[in-house]
Amino acid sequence: MIKTRRSAIVPNQKGLHARAAAQIVSLSNQYSCEITVAHGDKSAPSLSLIKLLTLDAPQGSKLTVTSEGAESALAVSSIIQLILSGFGE
Secondary structure, eight states: OOEEEEEEEOOSTTOSOHHHHHHHHHHHTTSSSEEEEEETTEEEETTOHHHHHTTOOOTTOEEEEEEESTTHHHHHHHHHHHHHTGGGO
8 A cells, every 4th residue: 555644834823723624624535545634642534523623733733644545645745735825724
């Protein structure tokens, strides 16, 4: 299996809040691979809004996105771009 991992710092003032987490879930649904998002010692599947919110990632947090599967590189790249864009805020 192909495995990809990249990290990004959350730039937006509200951090990883409900709307931002919902965008990660929506984007993750476009790819046929398993994606996880981690902050510190916590990790969450990218398809679980509630678990993403439990990561407690304020502005300045380092999020690490890991994916395994055929589209892993594209999935990770897309989610990292979303994070770096400040979730469009």
